[in-house]
Amino acid sequence: MVSTVKRFLIGKPLKSTELGEQKLTKTKALAILSSDALSSVAYGPEQILLVLVTIGSIALWYSIPIAIGILILLTALILSYRQIIFAYSHGGGAYVVSRENLGAKPGLIAGGSLLVDYILTVAVSVSAGADAITSAFPALHDWKVAIAVVFVIFITVLNLRGITESASVLAYPVYLFVLALLILIGTGLYQIVTGAVPSDLHASIGTPVAGISLFLLLKAFTSGSSALTGVEAISNAIPNFKDPAPNNAAKTLTAMGIILAILFSGITYIAYYFGVTPSETETVVSQIASETFGRNWMYYFVQGTTALILILAANTGYSAFPLLAVNLSKDKYLPRMFNNRGNRLVYSNGILTLAVAAILLIIVFNGNTEHLIPLYAVGVFIPFTLSQTGMMLKWLKEKPTGWVSKFTVNTFGAFICFIVTMMFIITKFAQVWPVFIFLPIIVSFFYKIRKHYDTVGEQLRVSADEDVPEIEGNIIIVPVSGITRVVEHSLNYAKSLHASQIIAVYVGFDRESIITFEEKWKKLHPDVRIVTLYSYYRNIVGPLGKFVDLVSHKAEQSHYSVTVVIPQFIPKKGWHNMLHNQMSLMVREFLLHKKNVIVSTVPYRLKK
């Protein structure tokens, strides 16, 4: 039943040899890996204007130089990540770069903050989508959290079905969004060029503004640069590309950078030219669209695709998180299970962990995850800074041909990213402080996991010079609860093992039943030694455990092994299990975990 539902939801299992067919073309990769970055265009320019408008609408012209600054930062990031893609072509992005060049701890800081970040991306973008829906249909307001959770489950199932399948579904909305914004920008520019828009709606560039400060400009720049989150996703997901993976990934990254640059600068410029002022009730994109088109179907096309891409931004997390987890797990900083491919060849454990964490966040914050945005921006700029610094050191160490220009790009990028990170911390400390709590916790957890795997590895290694001790003989203990076919069955098995000694053990709750049982047993099995134990507190595990201790203590001295043979009913129907005391289960778990004995479970299948 479970497997039928599973197959219906995620499709039939794929063979390992089909992995090649599960790789992404550049077009599909661009769609699923850039949705996070591209969706930022919907709110990035607005973030800049929101800071500037605090001085007055006259200050809005500063959005142009700030946008140019952000384009420069974007260029630096794209160039730098192209270098990362070629240098670290197995994926892992900022984590691998930082670990290789700066050491384990910076690597883990980068990896840890990106992991948390992808969880935040999913929670924030899906909550935003649920918000949009409940704003449009207020009757659904009480169901906001439920709607968000359903979205997460939907995207999760889609991703569990495999990368190519989710990419095929998600490509449409992403490209439609790009198309919609390109039409919007093109129409806007045409109107500007043809003079259809009055040119006095905005203060001209260079107009002096009273009260402007470097701090404010940096703050606006920082807010705008939150549009750059998601740029690193491709460098994590290189293994998902068709061969030659690094080339394809680099080309995809460049394409994404160009699209992002066009959309970002286009929206910013038109907003400036149209004199759009950010408003509480209408987004900047909506204002531009309604001024350009009026409220016709094109307006709704822009708005609809924008809403859709805000939700699908979550999907970038689904592509990047599992692969980052694989890299951390290969280095033994995360549980090994993140390295297993599921039925559909995706890293299902990573996908499911991401989904559960995002759902928990949504529920804990009751769907109001907006104030997590700064946290999530700072969580991207920390690894940005670390990876660029790592690349600087790499070039300094290796000095390949033309390293000076590469070094310059990374130094410049590292510097701006560092400034942005500090600005986030200074200007939004009230929202970003949790980063200083959870990053150390996560990193120390990474170390703990690594330490465990290392010590286990040591303990398990077979070395030639030391032998695993031989077992000289076996003692078998058979707990019996009565004289039934199940007991006979187990006893037969015990006898067939040629053990050195077989001991049957009976635990009774009162003296009479013990005596009666002993007599019966001696008549039926005179050859098997019976030990009876009296339980004061009507529990079986306690006295049995003590007896096992006694036996195994003696056995150890003479290098004997102790095996406890436990019969277990296997009823015909699942619900029948409820009708039996499950004593064998409890005894088995207790003995395995608390005592040093081998537990042999002999199934007894009920036929009716």
Add this chain to the structure above:
Amino acid sequence: MVSTVKRFLIGKPLKSTELGEQKLTKTKALAILSSDALSSVAYGPEQILLVLVTIGSIALWYSIPIAIGILILLTALILSYRQIIFAYSHGGGAYVVSRENLGAKPGLIAGGSLLVDYILTVAVSVSAGADAITSAFPALHDWKVAIAVVFVIFITVLNLRGITESASVLAYPVYLFVLALLILIGTGLYQIVTGAVPSDLHASIGTPVAGISLFLLLKAFTSGSSALTGVEAISNAIPNFKDPAPNNAAKTLTAMGIILAILFSGITYIAYYFGVTPSETETVVSQIASETFGRNWMYYFVQGTTALILILAANTGYSAFPLLAVNLSKDKYLPRMFNNRGNRLVYSNGILTLAVAAILLIIVFNGNTEHLIPLYAVGVFIPFTLSQTGMMLKWLKEKPTGWVSKFTVNTFGAFICFIVTMMFIITKFAQVWPVFIFLPIIVSFFYKIRKHYDTVGEQLRVSADEDVPEIEGNIIIVPVSGITRVVEHSLNYAKSLHASQIIAVYVGFDRESIITFEEKWKKLHPDVRIVTLYSYYRNIVGPLGKFVDLVSHKAEQSHYSVTVVIPQFIPKKGWHNMLHNQMSLMVREFLLHKKNVIVSTVPYRLKK
């Protein structure tokens, strides 16, 4: 940790030999077993008046003859249950009486409806208590369900601590309630006798009333008789009494009957004499108390103890439900676990089942359980009718000395109970119909459980003429995942068992790793046969299962047993389990439940 919390909540375990000290004196038994019946006085008389007042306040005098009718019914029930207590002194009440004299099905109907009834008692009385509290403190209104659940948990813990302990705590409020009502009735009667109350507040008995009908009078009688629920509890709980249990139980029952009769008739008479009309906003008891005392401390004493006993009515369910479950479980109609005494010698599984079911009811009905009351009254009168009919047949069959009067009592009782049951069904069908759905379901479930136990018993019985087949030899399969100390350890164990054959099995995900492993293995263990399996779908269980099938099929033909030896890591700390793939656990459960092999789990303790 868990065991510390458990000990703190319910106290230290008791030895089986201490059972005698856990028996109840008559005084304590009266307190915990009569709380349900006595609490009915708080609403029983009101129920009669509510029906009569629909004709007009002139009809209220009919409450006197109706109360006399109910007293007669009460007397019949008490006399009849005294006879049941002596005849069936191991408890079980209506269930045992009906089963013995009428057959299994009527017995199960009686038992099933009482089980459901005790769950309803708990849910209804605790919800009523939570209602009283949230009416007094409206700020708590949103927490009604939570408060009710906390009450249930509190009573549950108290009962898990043992019968004597809960009785010691609960005796005070019950006796205080009885005291409060006796003072109220005494004072009221004194005022009537001394003429302090005008005698024209009520229509005199016999005043002709227009529009009165037999149907209406029967309906009033039926509503009033809901005060008799709980009378059967003592007959279920005889084993909890100190020796001589039947005598003590019978005396307690008589005492309860007398107190119930005095309180019921007293309240009804004073309500009649004072001309109290039932009101939406104030209970009848509250009206009487405020007329008698004014709103002084005595008034609040009556109100407070009344509220308390309404909650504690739940406790009767806690005493009777587990013992009824024991009786059903002894007859194999309920899972065996209901027959186990817990740490404190109470039947903890019964107590916990009752608590969970009541909490679910409270949550499902969102704390509004009032409309379950008729359901719960009919659920008592069905077993009343059945048990009285059973006693009739018993006397007819056995004809002991003086059987005619006993037979008459039971016939009379059976007749009235039957009428009341029919009246409930006719007048309140809208509320009692679920009884016709769930009773058949419960009874058929009882039969299913019984059938399972019977067929299991047959299958397990050891008969002299047929032998359990001998095992001629053993094949041991050791799944290996690499060359580690864990594998060496398991292999050593397998070798020590002198098996006919040992086969190591390796499941690989790609051809190269399989070849490499095979070569390594042959160098290290040239004496142990290695079988390698290639898994297309990256799962281990599937290919291993198929191989096990193959081996066990061959083994069966030559009466060989097949044992799969599975190593299991036991890490030092619990959370470390998360870091391992838990493959051994999955393989073990799969093989035990799906394949016919013995599974030997060899623990490997990690030292660090």
